[in-house]
Amino acid sequence: xxxxxxxxxxxxxxxxxxxxxxxxxxxxxxxxxxxxxxxxxxxxxxxxxxxxxxxxxxxxxxxxxxxxxxxxxxxxxxxxxxxxxxxxxxxxxxxxxxxxxxxxxxxxxxxxxxxxxxxxxxxxxxxxxxxxxxxxxxxxxxxxxxxxxxxxxxxxxxxxxxxxxxxxxxxxxxxxxxxxxxxxxxxxxxxxxxxxxxxxxxxxxxxxxxxxxxxxxxxxxxxxxxxxxxxxxxxxxxxxxxxxxxxxxxxxxxxxxxxxxxxxxxxxxxxxxxxxxxxxxxxxxxxxxxxxxxxxxxxxxxxxxxxxxxxxxxxxxxxxxxxxxxxxxxxxxxxxxxxxxxxxxxxxxxxxxxxxxxxxxxxxxxxxxxxxxxxxxxxxxxxxxxxxxxxxxxxxxxxxxxxxxxxxxxxxxxxxxxxxxxxxxxxxxxxxxxxxxxxxxxxxxxxxxxxxxxxxxxxxxxxxxxxxxxxxxxxxxxxxxxxxxxxxxxxxxxxxxxxxxxxxxxxxxxxxxxxxxxxxxxxxxxxxxxxxxxxxxxxxxxxxxxxxxxxxxxxxxxxxxxxxxxxxxxxxxxxxxxxxxxxxxxxxxxxxxxxxxxxxxxxxxxxxxxxxxxxxxxxxxxxxxxxxxxxxxxxxxxxxxxxxxxxxxxxxxxxxxxxxxxxxxxxxxxxxxxxxxxxxxxxxxxxxxxxxxxxxxxxxxxxxxxxxxxxxxxxxxxxx
Amino acid sequence: xxxxxxxxxxxxxxxxxxxxxxxxxxxxxxxxxxxxxxxxxxxxxxxxxxxxxxxxxxxxxxxxxxxxxxxxxxxxxxxxxxxxxxxxxxxxxxxxxxxxxxxxxxxxxxxxxxxxxxxxx
Numbered sequence: 116x117x118x119x120x121x122x123x124x125x126x127x128x129x130x131x132x133x134x135x136x137x138x139x140x141x142x143x144x145x146x147x148x149x150x151x152x153x154x155x156x157x158x159x160x161x162x163x164x165x166x167x168x169x170x171x172x173x174x175x176x177x178x179x180x181x182x183x184x185x186x187x188x189x190x191x192x193x194x195x196x197x198x199x200x201x202x203x204x205x206x207x208x209x210x211x212x213x214x215x216x217x218x219x220x221x222x223x224x225x226x227x228x229x230x231x232x233x234x235x236x237x238x239x240x241x242x243x244x245x246x247x248x249x250x251x252x253x254x255x256x257x258x259x260x261x262x263x264x265x266x267x268x269x270x271x272x273x274x275x276x277x278x279x280x281x282x283x284x285x286x287x288x289x290x291x292x293x294x295x296x297x298x299x300x301x302x303x304x305x306x307x308x309x310x311x312x313x314x315x316x317x318x319x320x321x322x323x324x325x326x327x328x329x330x331x332x333x334x335x336x337x338x339x340x341x342x343x344x345x346x347x348x349x350x351x352x353x354x355x356x357x358x359x360x361x362x363x364x365x366x367x368x369x370x371x372x373x374x375x376x377x378x379x380x381x382x383x384x385x386x387x388x389x390x391x392x393x394x395x396x397x398x399x400x401x402x403x404x405x406x407x408x409x410x411x412x413x414x415x416x417x418x419x420x421x422x423x424x425x426x427x428x429x430x431x432x433x434x435x436x437x438x439x440x441x442x443x444x445x446x447x448x449x450x451x452x453x454x455x456x457x458x459x460x461x462x463x464x465x466x467x468x469x470x471x472x473x474x475x476x477x478x479x480x481x482x483x484x485x486x487x488x489x490x491x492x493x494x495x496x497x498x499x500x501x502x503x504x505x506x507x508x509x510x511x512x513x514x515x516x517x518x519x520x521x522x523x524x525x526x527x528x529x530x531x532x533x534x535x536x537x538x539x540x541x542x543x544x545x546x547x548x549x550x551x552x553x554x555x556x557x558x559x560x561x562x563x564x565x566x567x568x569x570x571x572x573x574x575x576x577x578x579x580x581x582x583x584x585x586x587x588x589x590x591x592x593x594x595x596x597x598x599x600x601x602x603x604x605x606x607x608x609x610x611x612x613x614x615x616x617x618x619x620x621x622x623x624x625x626x627x628x629x630x631x632x633x634x635x636x637x638x639x640x641x642x643x644x645x646x647x648x649x650x651x652x653x654x655x656x657x658x659x660x661x662x663x664x665x666x667x668x669x670x671x672x673x674x675x676x677x678x679x680x681x682x683x684x685x686x687x688x689x690x691x692x693x694x695x696x697x698x699x700x701x702x703x704x705x706x707x708x709x710x711x712x713x714x715x716x717x718x719x720x721x722x723x724x725x726x727x728x729x730x731x732x733x734x735x736x737x738x739x740x741x742x743x744x745x746x747x748x749x750x751x752x753x754x755x756x757x758x759x760x761x762x763x764x765x766x767x768x769x770x771x772x773x774x775x776x777x778x779x780x781x782x783x784x785x786x787x788x789x790x791x792x793x794x795x796x797x798x799x800x801x802x803x804x805x806x807x808x809x810x811x812x813x814x815x816x817x818x819x820x821x822x823x824x825x826x827x828x829x830x831x832x833x834x835x
Numbered sequence: 836x837x838x839x840x841x842x843x844x845x846x847x848x849x850x851x852x853x854x855x856x857x858x859x860x861x862x863x864x865x866x867x868x869x870x871x872x873x874x875x876x877x878x879x880x881x882x883x884x885x886x887x888x889x890x891x892x893x894x895x896x897x898x899x900x901x902x903x904x905x906x907x908x909x910x911x912x913x914x915x916x917x918x919x920x921x922x923x924x925x926x927x928x929x930x931x932x933x934x935x936x937x938x939x940x941x942x943x944x945x946x947x948x949x950x951x952x953x954x955x956x
Binding site for chain 1: 845846847848849851852855856888890891892904910911912913914917919930933934935936937940941942944953954
């Protein structure tokens with residue numbers, strides 16, 4: 116942001132554009148409401164206010180094109196608000212297009228970019244036609260575009276040319292001065308609107324030499340005085356070089372609430388001023404006259420209180436992020452203290468140990484509170500989807516609607532920001548590949564209009580987002596044939612239905628016969644999956660041919676902290692996310708069964724759970740190899756079902772601050788991040804789902820050879 | 836004594852700009868997002884001037900003005916309304932409801948300060 120020294124208000128540009136983004140979002144969702152027939156009178160008012168506020172700020176920063184366009188838009192909305200134009204089905208699409216154009220013009224202004232010539236000309240015309248205002252020639256599209264390219268930081272200044280702020284005392288006796296006689300009789304309404312005659316007199320005095328006569332003849336006896344009535348009138352004689360418009364401006368606010376007569380007495384002002392006689396007058400200087408008309412008796416009862424409460428504040432995200440990081444560091448230190456305190460004899464340091472326990476509690480609450488600052492409802496992302504569905508359906512010649520639920524579910528802002536792209540893509544995918552054309556749907560006995568259901572909910576410390584459609588579902592034969600064709604699946608291999616469905620997440624997999632420019636765009640579901648995984652999330656699909664598909668996306672609520680179980684394997688320490696853990700046990704030898712090609716399984720209450728030996732996965736020596744001597748932790752993952760992770764020992768449960776391995780080192784299969792433990796050592800946080808993917812396939816595939824040694828190279832410094 | 840001004844606008848940008856300008860000019864500025872919040876602020880203290888937008892959710896500027904003028908503690912407080920040129924009708928309505936004057940958006944800082952001095956003794 117460049118600060119224009121000439122315009123101190125330029126510093127609010129960023130606030131303005133942030134606000135614009137919010138207003139455009141609100142505009143969008145209110146228009147949605149309107150187009151779904153759900154809007155009421157307040158909806159129109161809200162829509163109006165959005166455009167009105169955008170226009171208001173645009174003027175302040177001199178974005179002429181934005182002012183011009185939002186003015187036309189606003190005028191139409193105003194007419195709709197006043198019921199001069201009805202929100203009929205043919206009007207609403209125009210409003211939607213106008214809202215798009217408005218968003219583009221806002222972006223252009225923000226980025227100091229020019230829009231193509233004739234941009235928004237058609238929609239401007241459409242708006243004006245609706246207004247029936249061919250006379251609105253002031254807002255012609257070509258002028259609009261010309262101005263977009265040159266947004267200036269300068270304020271669109273004072274509209275009037277009045278010489279405000281002229282030196283007090285004013286010019287005296289100059290020969291080009293004009294003498295005015297001003298008769299001024301306030302009505303009581305003027306006083307009731309808090310217009311103070313004294314201030315007007317001062318204002319006049321600034322224009323030049325002033326003499327004042329007060330007519331007090333109408334003041335009744337004290338008993339008859341009404342405190343709020345006006346009894347005085349004035350006759351001013353003003354010698355000024357200022358134009359008469361300057362005098363008019365002084366009385367601008369009161370002209371309807373007083374009798375005012377302004378006359379030119381002499382065009383050449385004599386040096387000597389003589390007050391006119393004839394009226395019973397009190398001649399006083401402007402400063403000295405204290406008309407007793409201001410009904411101010413009530414100002415006595417004052418309440419001195421604190422400033423009004425503020426319900427929300429706008430904070431730079433960087434500040435919050437810094438806070439989150441600092442709290443993270445503090446939690447690490449606190450964990451270290453807690454660990455060290457456990458070595459102290461409790462009977463000798465009871466106060467210290469109590470204090471450290473209290474600190475742990477406060478630290479945890481502080482951390483939750485800080486994370487809550489960043490939590491936002493997913494609504495902001497969901498709100499954009501109906502539009503995508505409608506626009507895309509129109510392009511594809513399909514009929515579809517979107518139903519959203521759980522949009523108030525809260526999730527960390529950093530996650531929300533990353534959610535838009537994958538979600539958009541999944542919706543596009545559902546519409547493009549899932550929902551059939553209307554004729555096909557009718558032929559199948561389905562309603563013409565397809566439905567896409569977008570739902571969010573919190574489930575045990577994670578947020579689950581589902582995108583489901585009632586379209587054609589996944590054609591497994593086609594998918595399998597294609598996968599075999601591409602060598603992704605060996606011919607003759609036995610593949611479960613679910614495995615086939617999830618093949619669509621493999622890189623560059625697309626069953627669309629021709630690549631449409633919709634869900635195509637060279638991006639496949641594999642990118643969606645990668646995006647989601649980078650957020651610590653998982654995605655999988657359930658589908659029934661002819662009945663529809665359901666994409667299930669599960670994300671952590673925050674990326675910053677994990678409740679973890681600390682486990683040891685040999686001399687190494689790992690963290691298993693607590694949310695994944697179901698139970699832990701020490702199996703009997705008779706419960707372990709080797710299965711050819713799939714490694715060992717554990718018989719657990721009639722179910723066979725595949726075992727993963729961490730010491731093998733990570734090539735750790737001196738670990739307990741026999742699960743019957745160590746511990747098996749049963750974990751649940753969305754994609755791989757239940758697994759038994761074999762470790763040496765459980766060390767305890769701890770909240771850990773996640774440090775990204777990718778950002779600090781490199782991506783490692785089976786590991787979602789790292790943390791620093793209380794003793795200063797680095798521990799890796801296991802990614803259960805990918806552990807299974809890496810370890811489970813053919814039972815022989817190892818994580819990267821020498822993995823443990825590589826991890827050993829990561830010291831604390833790398834992670835800071 | 837430092838003059839206390841309450842500026843009421845649902846647009847954060849406007850609030851910020853008005854508050855910034857007036858604070859720099861030495862005024863004590865409080866802000867409120869809409870008419871309801873403004874009334875809450877008014878219930879907590881005396882103000883020398885109210886500057887209000889007209890189009891706001893919950894309670895618009897016109898209702899705010901009527902409420903202020905009906906309140907014996909604040910009825911003598913000058914009120915400036917913020918309007919755009921297109922708002923002649925609104926301006927008249929605001930005036931009728933009891934506004935002291937109006938400020939046409941967009942405005943320069945100088946214009947704002949000049950107007951404030953004009954209505955606020």
